[in-house]
Amino acid sequence: MSCEEPTTSPTPENNITVVSSDGKEFLLDLKLTEQSETLARLISNFEYDRTDVKKDPVPLGNITSAQMQKIIEWLQHHRYYPKWEQNDIHYSTSFTFETWVEEYLNIPNNEMFELLNAANYLNIPRLFSTICRIMASRITGKSAEQIRTVLNIKTDVKNDVYTGIPIQEDSSSSEDGMSEISLSPSPPPI
Amino acid sequence: MEIQREIKTPCFSLLHLPFVAMKHVLQCMDSTDLLRTAFVSKRMGRYTKLATARIKLIEIEFTNNRSTINLLDFGCLLECYKDKDIMREKKNENDRNYSLMPWINMRNGSILENTAKISNLIRNTFECSNIDLVIAEDVLPKKTEEILEMFQQYRELTYKPRSITTTALNKIMDSANLQHFLNIAAEIPKDFNHKNKFKFDNAQYQDATWIKLEDILNMENVRGVQLVRNNFTQSQVNTLLKRWLASDIDMFYWFILELNDGIEITEVLDELLTFKFRREAMTIDFTLAKTTSSFRERQILVICRFERYMVLTGWRTDKVITECGEDIYERDDIYDNAYNILKLLKRKQEIDTELEKNDLELATRRRLVEDVKKLVAELEEMHVIFENEQAFVI
Numbered sequence: 001m002s003c004e005e006p007t008t009s010p011t012p013e014n015n016i017t018v019v020s021s022d023g024k025e026f027l028l029d030l031k032l033t034e035q036s037e038t039l040a041r042l043i044s045n046f047e048y049d050r051t052d053v054k055k056d057p058v059p060l061g062n063i064t065s066a067q068m069q070k071i072i073e074w075l076q077h078h079r080y081y082p083k084w085e086q087n088d089i090h091y092s093t094s095f096t097f098e099t100w101v102e103e104y105l106n107i108p109n110n111e112m113f114e115l116l117n118a119a120n121y122l123n124i125p126r127l128f129s130t131i132c133r134i135m136a137s138r139i140t141g142k143s144a145e146q147i148r149t150v151l152n153i154k155t156d157v158k159n160d161v162y163t164g165i166p167i168q169e170d171s172s173s174s175e176d177g178m179s180e181i182s183l184s185p186s187p188p189p190i
Numbered sequence: 191m192e193i194q195r196e197i198k199t200p201c202f203s204l205l206h207l208p209f210v211a212m213k214h215v216l217q218c219m220d221s222t223d224l225l226r227t228a229f230v231s232k233r234m235g236r237y238t239k240l241a242t243a244r245i246k247l248i249e250i251e252f253t254n255n256r257s258t259i260n261l262l263d264f265g266c267l268l269e270c271y272k273d274k275d276i277m278r279e280k281k282n283e284n285d286r287n288y289s290l291m292p293w294i295n296m297r298n299g300s301i302l303e304n305t306a307k308i309s310n311l312i313r314n315t316f317e318c319s320n321i322d323l324v325i326a327e328d329v330l331p332k333k334t335e336e337i338l339e340m341f342q343q344y345r346e347l348t349y350k351p352r353s354i355t356t357t358a359l360n361k362i363m364d365s366a367n368l369q370h371f372l373n374i375a376a377e378i379p380k381d382f383n384h385k386n387k388f389k390f391d392n393a394q395y396q397d398a399t400w401i402k403l404e405d406i407l408n409m410e411n412v413r414g415v416q417l418v419r420n421n422f423t424q425s426q427v428n429t430l431l432k433r434w435l436a437s438d439i440d441m442f443y444w445f446i447l448e449l450n451d452g453i454e455i456t457e458v459l460d461e462l463l464t465f466k467f468r469r470e471a472m473t474i475d476f477t478l479a480k481t482t483s484s485f486r487e488r489q490i491l492v493i494c495r496f497e498r499y500m501v502l503t504g505w506r507t508d509k510v511i512t513e514c515g516e517d518i519y520e521r522d523d524i525y526d527n528a529y530n531i532l533k534l535l536k537r538k539q540e541i542d543t544e545l546e547k548n549d550l551e552l553a554t555r556r557r558l559v560e561d562v563k564k565l566v567a568e569l570e571e572m573h574v575i576f577e578n579e580q581a582f583v584i
Contacts (some may be wrong), residue, residue, distance in 0.1 A: 012383075107289075110202065117208070117211070128211070129218075132215045136215055140223055142226075144229070147226060150201060150202060151200060151204040152202065152205070153233075155230065157296070
């Protein structure tokens with residue numbers, strides 16, 4: 001197991017170690033973990049912010065090392081940002097982002113999908129909201145077919161209404177185990 | 191700086207996200223993008239519905255060769271033709287058009303079938319309960335009947351063609367309810383009648399020549415009616431006014447009648463104890479109903495001559511109702527004070543009548559004169575002035 005340090009080197013007193021799904025350890029400054037409601041709650045519950053408490057590594061079972069690296073990059077950049085406050089996001093017609101964010105999220109859609117899952121799991125609202133907005137903006141002006149391609153949605157109409165040709169039905173619900181909509185998905189235990 | 195919007199492959203599997211995340215992505219979408227995304231599959235439609243996006247009102251206009259579904263909240267129009275449907279996004283100065291084929295319409299569907307299908311999808315997905323129907327001038331009577339058969343639930347119906355069949359009229363009247371707004375421009379057969387003709391929240395008949403005076407005199411708790419072309423004479427208008435002033439029940443909340451050439455309402459007004467209020471080119475008269483019947487809740491009566499129209503409105507004495515069909519009356523302090531002003535004016539009139547008697551004792555006369563002075567002072571506090579013995583609120 002290797003241990004990677006973020007840009008600023010935290011001292012053992014003010015950091016915790018998290019372990020990605022592929023076994024890689026990351027030393028995280030407690031200041032950075034404040035941006036993740038999941039980690040912040042865990043640190044508070046286990047009193048890891050106290051110097052006299054032994055800190056066991058925290059396993060993050062469904063976050064890969066690549067994703068963790070990316071997330072630490074985000075946390076570092078936003079280290080001194082004020083606490084995130086959700087604005088009314090409904091039906092905003094355009095979103096603008098700082099250059100750093102654009103470059104940071106200039107990644108393929110599948111990586112964006114994984115990063116959004118990780119941001120949701122760790123509950124990092126600024127990252128979560130930013131990815132959602134960017135993904136929403138990526139379908140602006142797209143045709144039906146393009147939207148299906150970008151969002152990986154298969155039509156569930158049995159026959160094309162114009163050609164009568166049978167169309168493959170959307171079976172993703174059975175494939176991914178999401179047969180019913182879960183309004184409050186419970187993340188796996190840390 | 192706006193984000194780069196190129197498609198990057200492979201895909202972003204929206205439906206594989208936890209619902210909280212999926213909902214957030216959907217809520218971040220531009221409204222027209224959300225609309226098109228909702229229709230890419232039935233499953234996507236169900237998720238969109240759960241994402242709590244709402245459309246308040248759909249306005250559908252039918253013409254002879256197409257239907258237009260106007261989504262005012264979303265800033266776009268959906269146009270349904272015989273062989274194609276188009277979504278027109280109306281934003282900024284640049285309209286963006288999308289074909290809805292083979293998206294949500296049916297291959298061999300008629301315009302009406304496609305319109306019904308699309309509007310039902312929108313209503314279900316975005317939980318829209320209000321549909322306004324506009325039937326354009328070139329729509330033939332037969333098609334009107336089909337439209338009314340297919341779209342029975344609506345909030346407003348505006349019918350613009352010059353003619354209408356009795357079947358269509360009966361269909362409209364049969365579906366009347368107090369949440370509906372009706373505006374019919376067509377000539378209506380003179381012998382037509384229906385018990386529901388005034389049972390709308392707002393019924394506007396551009397041709398009211400078929401409506402008889404008895405129909406109006408027999409109104410009971412009607413919400414609002416506007417009659418444009420009509421054959422009512424001066425004498426009939428006077429009868430209507432006098433009946434309304436003295437009625438023991440509330441005939442209507444508001445009533446608008448176009449007055450034919452030469453008809454005036456001053457003859458009836460001159461006999462009333464009123465105060466007048468001038469607003470721009472209008473003079474509005476306030477008076478009290480000539481009845482104390484407990485069945486008449488609207489005791490404050492407002493009479494207004496507005497261009498060619500006579501506007502009659504009844505107001506409650508206990509509370510001010512701020513709504514009115516034509517928005518001629520806006521909420522104003524005058525309505526808060528109207529009842530008190532009218533009561534003081536009535537008291538003043540009674541004292542003035544008393545003072546006209548020649549056999550009054552001097553002490554009584556002095557007391558009454560003092561009372562009048564007090565009443566006038568009170569009225570002045572409510573911005574009432576007198577010109578030629580007529581009260582005005584300024």
